[in-house]
Amino acid sequence: MRIDLHTHSTASDGTDSPAELVRNAAASGLDVVALTDHDTTRGHAEAFAALPEGLTLVTGAELSCRLDGVGMHMLAYLFDPEEPALLAERELVRDDRVPRAKGMIAKLRELGVPVTWEQVARIAGDGSVGRPHVASALVELGVVPTVSDAFTDDWLADGGRAYVAKHETDPFEAIRLVKAAGGVTVFAHPAAAKRGRTVPESAIAKLAEAGLDGIEVDHMDHDAVTRDRLRGLAADVGLLVTGSSDYHGSRKTCVLGEYTTDPEVYGEITRRATGAFPVPGAGGHGV
Template sequence: MLIDLHTHSSVSDGTDSPSELVRAARDRGLDVVAITDHDTTAGWDEALSAAPSGLVVVPGMEMSCVGRGEDGDPVPVHLLAYLFDPNNEVFAGELERLRSERAERIRLMAELLAADHPAIVPDEILAATGESAGRPHLARALVDAGIVGSVQEAFDSHLATDSPYYVAKIDTPLELAVEMIAAAGGVSVVAHARARSRGRLLDPTQIRELATLGLDGLEVFHADHNADDTRFMSDLADELGLIATGSSDYHGKNKVLELGEHTTEVDQYDRILAAASRVP
């Protein structure tokens, strides 16, 4: 049984529509796939209705959070949420705030870029993005305009955190996000916590603290984890009694990642289902 619990559609920063994503998942031989777009559930209905026979679609999301870095300073963290009630009033309100933050941030960054690169048209970028506008949309615009040669080059230059075009956003405190997901009947899993290529890392001590607040799991097997960090995350999950997941973090053509590149063991998936108090 092949289970991939972290994928993105064009509703956020992937390139496949939700329908295309689930069909591609089945073509790759997956039995279970989670749709986890950034800060939105807008792709759920399409993915669920388009799911081919034999494929289970897990409704999920990747939430923009802020945690405590190993150096003690704030650090961006992504928190995967599964099987929560999208109509939970408090949680839905926070997700709406995050989406507003995303859209305003991308508009500001696009305007800064446009001042130096007239080929970048902020209104066109915002009009073409889904609810969860993000830096990958700007990266694709920079590539299409011939300003950079690849999405990765865009992230390494114009969109880097030390770039004059970079604008920060106000994300949800990690502790609050874990509590909100639990209150909405969902299951929370910290995504790619040792992804060194993305910058500074989350303090493992905070993961231990989160486990006492209701954190359910850790994404252990991920393309951005090297062998030592995979082992570290696996040991930490065992130490804390947390669910250990594996996934592709598939983004279609926006990243060189294949569906099912990393997968979750059946017993760990079963723990997610058991932990969810609401299963759509």
């Protein structure tokens, strides 16, 4: 069984529509895929409607968090999307995305980059606008060669020249909210140092004490030494270990199923969840 628990669609900053994503997941030989768009569940209905036979969909979201000034992402799986407190927090984060993007555009223009809100909005389409859309605009303008090259101190990295902060959830509060909504939490790419500062491993132990369920170990931004170290940490503090592609379509180089999660770990995630349940595909409805 091949299981990929971290993907994005056009509902946030991926380039595949939710329907395209599930069809591509099936075509790539996956048995289970999680749709985890940033701070939104808006793509789930379309993914359900197009879900191919033989593919199971895990609903989720990737929550924007910040701990002691360091940005981090929390994967939340199988929670009740209508639970009021978690819904309200996701809306706070989502609603701050547009003014944040406009603030970054203003800073870029001050730096001599002729980016416009209209350009970024076109790139984002119906998705929740975020830094990757601004980064894509910089690629279009020839300022940087790739989206990843925009996430540096020169441009959009945390603390970079064009960086603007947004509302982000305290991760301990995120764990509490997700658990109250019947969900399961996994700290995404915790040691992805190329993205900027990372939280210390001592903080991961404290998050585990607060109810964190797992950490994403097998990920394109973790080398072999880092993966081994994180596996040891997970064993020490009793966390599940997941692996995922962090697929964004053509916006990133990773491919569906590049890293996967052990079926026993997936089974434990589904056993812990009470807010929602994985949905097996029945052929889709042609979305």
